[in-house]
Amino acid sequence: MTNYAFQSLLDFTRTTSGTFVGSNGLIQNTPASVNLLTYSQEFDNAAWTKTNATITANATTAPDGTLTADKLVENTVNTSHYVVQAAGTVGNTETFSVYAKAAERTWAYMSAGAGVSVYFDLQNGVQGTRTGGISASISAAGNGWYRCSFTVTRATNTNNIVATATSNGGLGYTGDGTSGIFVWGAQLQTGSTATDYTRNNGGVYPARFDYDPATLQPKGILIEEQRVNYLLGVRNFDPTVTTGWSTSGDAAATFTVVTDTAALAAAGLSGICANAQVYRLNNTAGTTNAFVRVTTALTMSTDTWSFSAYVRGTGVCNIDVNAGTWTGAGSFALSANYTRRVSTSTTSVSTNQYRLWATAGSDVYFILMQAEIGAFATSVIPITGASQVTRTADQCTITAPMFAPWYNQTQGTFVATFDTFAAGGSFNIWVSAATDSTPSGRIVIGGNPASGRGFVFASAATQADMLNGTITNNATIKSALAFTTNDFAFSTNGLAPTVDTSGTLPTPDRLSLGQFNGTFINGHIRFIQYYPVRLADFQLQALTA
Secondary structure: OOOOOHHHHOEEEOOOOOEEEOOOOOEEEOOOOOOOOOOOOOOOOOOOEEEOEEEEEEEEOOOOOOOOEEEEEEOOOEEOOEEEEEOOOOOOEEEEEEEEEEOOOOEEEEEEEOOEEEEEEOOOOEEEEEEOOOEEEEEEEEOOEEEEEEEEEOOOOOEEEEEEEOOOOOOOEEOOOOOEEEEEEEEEEEOOOOOOOOOOOOOOOOOEEEEOOOOOOEEEEEEOOOEEEOOOOOOOOOOOOOOOEEEEEOOOOEEEEEOOHHHHHHOOOOOOEOOOOEEEEEEOOOOOOEEEEEOOOEEOOOOEEEEEEEEEEEOEEEEEEEEOEEEEOOOEEOOOOOEEEEEEEEOOOOEEOEEEEEOOOEEEEEEEEEEEEOOOOOOOOOOOOOOOEEEOOOEEEEEOOOOOOOOOOOEEEEEEEEEEOOOOOOOOEEEEEEEOOOOOOEEEEEEOOOEEEEEEEEOOEEEEEEEEEEOOOOOOEEEEEEEEOOEEEEEEOOOOOEEEOOOOOOOOOEEEEOEEOOEEOOEEEEEEEEEOOOOOHHHHHHHHO
8 A cells, every 4th residue: 555645635716815914823824825826737737838849748657756747748849848937026036947857859958039048968867058147956855856947036937848849949940740848837936046945826815724722732724715804994914004993972982093012012902913903992091882883884795794803802792784773783792812703693784893892991902804794604704905815715635646546446545634614504514525526526524513423425326424523613523434334334533334235336536635525624634644444443433533
């Protein structure tokens, strides 16, 4: 049996930024991928323009041991034969690298255009001619592979070119239509060093790995559905903007925007998010309630909305929304630590306002406000401008050719450790979904609605549907699902498995982590393991205890 690390097989896509709790306990934005090239090892993808050349996908074993390396094949024209992708920024210092291996051709050519190029000898592992005053390197990566790279300060364009060559300087020649070189793992990054290769399969932003803000323990990869923060006129991540709120209620209350970061740190008020705007509603001198509300009204519908903020201080406050009358989740006592408070409302009123109020004698600090459609609050969606902000869905999958080497179509077992903040909706949790390319078949660890659920679907019909244990919000869950024809078992949190002795299996061709067919876990996957055998029932109990 071959061991594979799931993280080396995953395709992750999210085209907008998102926030997560880092290992330092602070909420922060995900930076863009270190790799500026998309589809960085899928040279057959349209992101790479093929000029006088073709790509044979998955032609040989890549440096990471998977069958994912492509072949760059020349055509029969007397010219240069290459692939190119535009990425990067003119004026920036950037490093372009690619793994290359000799096939019929033993030389590779790389260029950033405009007279910037270098040749690499893939037979002897040495550089050839360089132009444009660049620095370059070639290093062995095993099994005949070399990582070839060069650093350039871009002058005029953003081309990133890989070509075949017949010799040092032999770029233009008449090809034979079949010869070429193997290529894999292209990377373009800011800076003068080629760091460890990071795959980019079309996602601009990487996966988010959350930590517990109190204990700093890892919670796992965060998978969420698409959401929009509809609050306008406030700035969560721009302390320089102080507009967007109106006040009412007790005249003795004061409302301020705290922009002195040194004072915040000294008061212990900056321990939730770096570089975020903190608001203060001080009603310690008041005798009645005081209110602050977003100046711009929300345009709402009959959907269920969630309104949230991180709050701390002394006294009592509430977060609510105007739906003809102000409604919310009730008042709550404040503490010395930031706590996220959420109110949920269903309304059909078209003009509504987000509001926070403080009772007499209260002093409230609040930060990271959010208004979103949904029955539960998701991670903070930063507001930095005057428009609503969208966080696109997290898509995390393993597809061909990464899937086939380890998945056994006749039997297997999935084990997962996860949590969700969205328990309660029917089949709203999809921890590991080995699925067909169409919804006709799937093998799922899920929830329905608050029970653990092991579900197998094949030939457009349910084959096994097993409930076991309970799922509650923000609680760690361990589940295991074992399956083979006419022999299914599912266990949650060490309970005796629920079994089903009749049913067939689908023929999956991919693994979707945390989502399937538009339904998301809205939580974390901390651990997932796959065995290519149907484990015994007692093993399922032991693995989930």
